């Protein structure tokens with residue numbers, strides 16, 4: 001699927017604006033958190049805490065992809081993503097890191113949908129979407145963890161060894 005989508009998002013006029021938009025999201029998101037002051041109510045707390053995580057996740061995720069493309073002679077394929085969750089001890093850190101990345105993406109959208117109808121009562125969608133995010137995230141990251149353990153190509157093994165001394 002990624003190889004098919006790359007034909008679109010690797011086009012210069014798509015990829016550079018995509019990175020710029022994510023950079024803008026991080027800067028504007030942090031500015032909004034600071035401007036808003038102390039959150040009032042559980043949904044507001046959820047939104048602020050998870051937004052902070054999205055900012056950190058995107059900084060690390062996009063930074064790692066850019067640095068790998070600059071410094072290593074391999075493509076940032078599924079092997080690249082899966083390598084960090086296919087062994088121990090680094091998998092203990094990267095499993096929750098990826099899982100939370102997916103869960104907070106779902107929860108962030110849910111919080112926006114919740115505030116769009118505030119103060120009307122929450123709808124089923126607002127309860128269901130975060131749970132769907134957890135199930136989807138667990139499926140993706142578990143599949144990544146077990147998918148490549150025995151067949152990780154050498155360049156990615158070397159990357160892991162260099163990064164984590166494995």
Ligand code: HEM
Nearest residue numbers: 006009015022065076077078080081098099101102105140
């Ligand atoms: C399990 C979770 C995730 C995994 C395994 C993952 C993996 C990857 C991989 C392998 C790439 C490189 C793609 C390529 O070279 O074509 C990538 C790129 C990217 N990811 Fe993720 N990702 C995850 C979650 C997320 C989330 C939650 C977001 C955003 C909220 C995100 C945003 C991006 C962006 C913007 C790129 C750059 C695309 C480009 O190359 O132009 N990712 N990710």
